[in-house]
Amino acid sequence: MPWDESLVNSLVYDEPDPKQGRVLSYVQSLNEALRIALEDNESVIVMGQGVDDPSAMFGSTKGLQDRFGESRVFDTPLSEEGMMGVCTGAAMRGLRPVYMHNRPDFILLAFNQLITHAAKCHFMDNGLTQVPLVVWAAIGRGWGSGAQHSQAIQGLLMGVPGLKILMPSTPYDAKGLMLQAIQDNSPTIIFEHRWLMKKNGFVPEGKYLVPIGQGVCRREGEDLTIVGASHAIELAYQASKLLAADGVDVEIIDLRSIQPIDDQLIEDSIRKTGRLLVVDTGWAIGGVCAEIGFRAVEKWFSYLKGAVRRVGLPDVPTPAGYALEQHYYPTAQNIVDVVKDMCRK
Amino acid sequence: MPWDESLVNSLVYDEPDPKQGRVLSYVQSLNEALRIALEDNESVIVMGQGVDDPSAMFGSTKGLQDRFGESRVFDTPLSEEGMMGVCTGAAMRGLRPVYMHNRPDFILLAFNQLITHAAKCHFMDNGLTQVPLVVWAAIGRGWGSGAQHSQAIQGLLMGVPGLKILMPSTPYDAKGLMLQAIQDNSPTIIFEHRWLMKKNGFVPEGKYLVPIGQGVCRREGEDLTIVGASHAIELAYQASKLLAADGVDVEIIDLRSIQPIDDQLIEDSIRKTGRLLVVDTGWAIGGVCAEIGFRAVEKWFSYLKGAVRRVGLPDVPTPAGYALEQHYYPTAQNIVDVVKDMCRK
Amino acid sequence: MVQYPYEGQGFKDWSGALEKYSDSFLIDLFYKMLRIRLIEEEIENRYFDDLMKTPIHLVIGQEATAVGACAALSTSDLLYSGHRTHGAYLGKGGDLKKMLSEMHCKANGCAGSRGGSMHLIDPDVGMAWSSAIVGGAIPIATGAALASQYKSDQNVTMVFFGDGGTEEGVCSESLNFASLKQLPIIFFCENNFYSVQSPLRTRQSQRDIFRWAEGHGINSSVVDGTNVLEVYEATKSAVEKIRDGGGPHFIEAKVYRFRAHGGAGDDSQTGYREVEEREMWERHCPVESYYSFLDQNNLGIKSQRPELQKQIEQEIRDCFEHALKSPEPKKADLFKYVYAD
Amino acid sequence: MVQYPYEGQGFKDWSGALEKYSDSFLIDLFYKMLRIRLIEEEIENRYFDDLMKTPIHLVIGQEATAVGACAALSTSDLLYSGHRTHGAYLGKGGDLKKMLSEMHCKANGCAGSRGGSMHLIDPDVGMAWSSAIVGGAIPIATGAALASQYKSDQNVTMVFFGDGGTEEGVCSESLNFASLKQLPIIFFCENNFYSVQSPLRTRQSQRDIFRWAEGHGINSSVVDGTNVLEVYEATKSAVEKIRDGGGPHFIEAKVYRFRAHGGAGDDSQTGYREVEEREMWERHCPVESYYSFLDQNNLGIKSQRPELQKQIEQEIRDCFEHALKSPEPKKADLFKYVYAD
Numbered sequence A, B: 001m002p003w004d005e006s007l008v009n010s011l012v013y014d015e016p017d018p019k020q021g022r023v024l025s026y027v028q029s030l031n032e033a034l035r036i037a038l039e040d041n042e043s044v045i046v047m048g049q050g051v052d053d054p055s056a057m058f059g060s061t062k063g064l065q066d067r068f069g070e071s072r073v074f075d076t077p078l079s080e081e082g083m084m085g086v087c088t089g090a091a092m093r094g095l096r097p098v099y100m101h102n103r104p105d106f107i108l109l110a111f112n113q114l115i116t117h118a119a120k121c122h123f124m125d126n127g128l129t130q131v132p133l134v135v136w137a138a139i140g141r142g143w144g145s146g147a148q149h150s151q152a153i154q155g156l157l158m159g160v161p162g163l164k165i166l167m168p169s170t171p172y173d174a175k176g177l178m179l180q181a182i183q184d185n186s187p188t189i190i191f192e193h194r195w196l197m198k199k200n201g202f203v204p205e206g207k208y209l210v211p212i213g214q215g216v217c218r219r220e221g222e223d224l225t226i227v228g229a230s231h232a233i234e235l236a237y238q239a240s241k242l243l244a245a246d247g248v249d250v251e252i253i254d255l256r257s258i259q260p261i262d263d264q265l266i267e268d269s270i271r272k273t274g275r276l277l278v279v280d281t282g283w284a285i286g287g288v289c290a291e292i293g294f295r296a297v298e299k300w301f302s303y304l305k306g307a308v309r310r311v312g313l314p315d316v317p318t319p320a321g322y323a324l325e326q327h328y329y330p331t332a333q334n335i336v337d338v339v340k341d342m343c344r345k
Numbered sequence C, D: 001m002v003q004y005p006y007e008g009q010g011f012k013d014w015s016g017a018l019e020k021y022s023d024s025f026l027i028d029l030f031y032k033m034l035r036i037r038l039i040e041e042e043i044e045n046r047y048f049d050d051l052m053k054t055p056i057h058l059v060i061g062q063e064a065t066a067v068g069a070c071a072a073l074s075t076s077d078l079l080y081s082g083h084r085t086h087g088a089y090l091g092k093g094g095d096l097k098k099m100l101s102e103m104h105c106k107a108n109g110c111a112g113s114r115g116g117s118m119h120l121i122d123p124d125v126g127m128a129w130s131s132a133i134v135g136g137a138i139p140i141a142t143g144a145a146l147a148s149q150y151k152s153d154q155n156v157t158m159v160f161f162g163d164g165g166t167e168e169g170v171c172s173e174s175l176n177f178a179s180l181k182q183l184p185i186i187f188f189c190e191n192n193f194y195s196v197q198s199p200l201r202t203r204q205s206q207r208d209i210f211r212w213a214e215g216h217g218i219n220s221s222v223v224d225g226t227n228v229l230e231v232y233e234a235t236k237s238a239v240e241k242i243r244d245g246g247g248p249h250f251i252e253a254k255v256y257r258f259r260a261h262g263g264a265g266d267d268s269q270t271g272y273r274e275v276e277e278r279e280m281w282e283r284h285c286p287v288e289s290y291y292s293f294l295d296q297n298n299l300g301i302k303s304q305r306p307e308l309q310k311q312i313e314q315e316i317r318d319c320f321e322h323a324l325k326s327p328e329p330k331k332a333d334l335f336k337y338v339y340a341d
């Protein structure tokens, strides 16, 4: 899919200067995180369809089987529900599985094991067992991914007690959150975005952790707060530049973790700006946008100067064709328009 | 489970007067709806684990197999994902399957077929096929249902484009919505609540339809709007009586359909009261509460006099034991407390 | 019509096998089955008091599988189960006090009252986990076996599930994975011909469950689940092969539950199965048929039984009393263990 | 090392079978395979133009299964498929113009550009649906067969899936249900030994796929998927039994894809399979081996081939041209068909 790749490349902006630090691509950063985790702790195993093949899960698992052997890094049958249960059982017995999927769509096959088992084991048995596992998947988009290969299901999962859900947006966070997730004793899901995979960024050598449940302010601004995560932050960032040119100064909060949520960071920002726009890569209805927006009107109503808005996917499945896709996914310009509309009032 | 049954009975209040109309229990009303649908249209089939057994899905399928034969009303293997696909395929070929589950928890096994197939077929093939099927399940509660037999998953599904989701609260609606759902050409899910099953109410004879996407105002009031569906309406109703005694006059909106949502009804009510509380039988985080609340702050911000609040389940799996359960489920008194707090400000 | 008649041979031709075992071992099997039977009967009796606010799935009639299979395991071996947990938990040596406290929703229940009767767990004796979702424990047990293989800890993992469990796709997935990786696991299917009130014939094609399992490349066999010695020997042989590095095994045991799917009492009179059918199987009761067998073979069981029974009844009384006076959990407990530290 | 060598017999001993068929039938099979081959090659050639903005899963090397199996079906019979749709769609008689329009994301594509290459559908010829989710179409096809049985419409339903599809639990569930209800369906597994770049040995236990299927109580067989006549005869026999009221059938066909899992070109050089392995199978190319067979048996194919080829090439050019100048869908189209009227 050459076109897809070139599109992914075109979204890599703000190229970091290698003189200022070590630059890695998002995928290299993930690969390094997995290598460090495997070295660090013998309990860590990595599995998934094709993790040992030449494509190596977008490159993120490249070389790992050669280095750590087939018992630690291995391919699996096409049995998502079964393997989710296998990971859960292995985790309850002391391993730390990292279970990788090409697409979140495939996790839907494993919802029973993920939601009704992995997320609840520790609670149900009064803390006697723990389920330290990581489920990883990359949200698809473009090149005909279509309705069955592009679903961003974070919104479906964020209400499920017992799960942690991470959505990094930079190579730095991709590594630090992966290492933290593997170390965490609860089941943790990492949703990447296919379009971030080629992004470059500064990534320190060795092991470092990014705490779960802690967001980060990517851009300070006075007029309006944009909250989101993952690829949505890229859009927000592009929009912020266009808006700045028009004299609108937005603040961008990158949640990084959508469960648990960094309320303090959002609160501080809304207190300052009084305006909130939530952006997400998933369906706008009933998901991340709705939850973050609800928090604002529930907890910080008195700071709000106007309506809270959201930019996510319309209430429509993803069309496969390119022409329709252009109307489906929100753009930086869409964000600009909404922000201007919000600030006008 | 004698105790469970007596508890369910104790929640049947406002006993309707049989002199004023025909009184049926919720389950009888469902049974009548299925019978009428089966008589009405040869394409209708009813399936599910135990639909033909003596328990007959809480009684809702009683007598149907005897009357309509094994090819139209039948038991299924314990293969939720497979049978969901079977229903989808049969629906695409002109049947109108009603697929019944004891508990929504079991639908999680079928999320791939439900979300990635049934909900999307019609869209993906440009309208060439339709998927007129009904999935039905009764939310469990009490008597040790616990974390794996009490999940109210409507919040997970409401963001999925292509699904309709119904949550009736009265015997009248249970029948009329079932008949409408069977007639609808899109995949429709009906979530009942175990604790409504013994409720009595007026139910007209013969066929009538309750439109999908249309809520109803159950109680008019001036001070605050409570929005919810299914069993949550019972709680709101109990709370409204307690509140009335204290001079607080709440309006109760029964959504009946949580996808699509009756925005107009909510808007009109909020315009009047300026205050919104959303109640749901599911987890409060990221579900129905969040979506309804978001709509308020997105579309009707100027009417809002204060924070929007929610009453749902805490961010915790369901405990099995009775003692802990008492602290888990919200009560009418909880609603009273929140409403008073909201009106105080 | 009796749909699923007992077709086994009971203990016919088993006298020869007696020489392999010590009297105490043979009597212990009886003791364990009797104990489970008496515990279950007492749970059933007391269920009407509404003090056990939990669903129950009695194993009355299915004692030989739990006891026979568990007798082939050591304490550190792991056991997983579906919703019908009582036999597995007790067979594996689970603490009766903790079990009854759990069923009474008490803070000192084996899962602090958070799991309920379908989630009996006792890590001290290898009763590892159970799921109330049909088939749910099967891949989890498979994962535990993967961990054992990975750690070379020599444990054998066993998982109990019903005939219905084999209808869930995840069972097929787990069998394939276990066979692929040659995992140290025994898949133990208690085929009692029914799922709730649904007979096998409305749910499964004309297939032998163990042959279906075999198609996954798994060593598979079928046993008379009313015969505790046959169950024991089949499991023992599987355990030995597995400890020698052999791959997974699948055992189908034909059994019958004498009570309703859930709750107290039988429900055959509702019509989904014939009362005769139950009565036929009751004539091959695993506890009593083994008792007669021991008796016929002069194991002196007749003289010992009253004492054993008394001892068990006393234990049961004590444990119920303990459960009843145990403390309830507090509100603050609810918010514990959502996430692990 | 060649992991999965060709172990078939090709057309050895098949000359006798020729008498059963008319020349035109035999040549038509060749024509259809050649047509698919040429279409696929042209799609491959043009893929680098980036005008087909869709994943492609070429069936080059797997033409005999689509053509042989579909030749045994009538137009009103139903066909379902997984992600590797091209062969199924064309084999069933799907409209090439609509297919290429779909792949060019045009409004007049067979699914209005909303489905893409993995969702080719043409209800007019019984190409009923396909799913991009591995195993996803299997229960849906099973449901279609249930509808046929219910309506007594005499249709046979067939569903294509890969070796990987049998690893999804839902495949086992569907086989059981089809067997239970004796549904009029053929489960057709194209076993090409790989799922993307993962060989069977990292995914499945030592099992024969068709034997595993048989364990569900289904009439099962295995065929050489490079031999279009063998595929045809196996399918034909299944279809006949089904039309006579027999139950479901399972056919495993051993095949090989000559190209990468997705996209254009082969990827064997990346190391997941040996180039030699592909070359070995290419020597048993379904199109060319059948061509030689016909030629050796004096079917006069040599003289006809250039004309057939020319005709196909012209058709392909026309259809591409049609696709390229077809209109794109409009924004308003996006919001259609979320719900059905």
Ligand SMILES: Cc1ncc(C[n+]2csc(CCOP(=O)(O)OP(=O)(O)O)c2C)c(N)n1
Binding pocket: B049, B078, B080, B102, B106, B109, C083, C084, C132, C133, C134, C135, C161, C162, C163, C164, C165, C166, C192, C194, C195, C196, C261
């Ligand atoms: C996935 C799922 N589907 C349905 C149920 C409801 N259910 C609980 S127990 C049971 C019967 C299972 O039968 P079987 O596996 O044969 O075990 P048995 O009760 O006979 O021991 C059913 C259908 C469930 N718990 N989980």
Ligand SMILES: Cc1ncc(C[n+]2csc(CCOP(=O)(O)OP(=O)(O)O)c2C)c(N)n1
Binding pocket: A049, A078, A080, A102, A106, A109, D083, D084, D132, D133, D134, D135, D161, D162, D163, D164, D165, D166, D190, D192, D194, D195, D196, D261
């Ligand atoms: C449930 C699911 N898991 C994983 C994938 C990713 N995937 C797409 S095609 C494919 C290979 C399937 O192999 P097989 O079934 O043998 O078919 P083949 O491609 O060999 O024809 C995979 C793993 C998917 N689409 N769906």
Ligand SMILES: [Mg+2]
Binding pocket: C162, C163, C164, C190, C191, C192, C193, C194, C195, C196
């Ligand atoms: Mg059973």
Ligand SMILES: [Mg+2]
Binding pocket: D162, D163, D164, D190, D191, D192, D193, D194, D195, D196
């Ligand atoms: Mg394959």
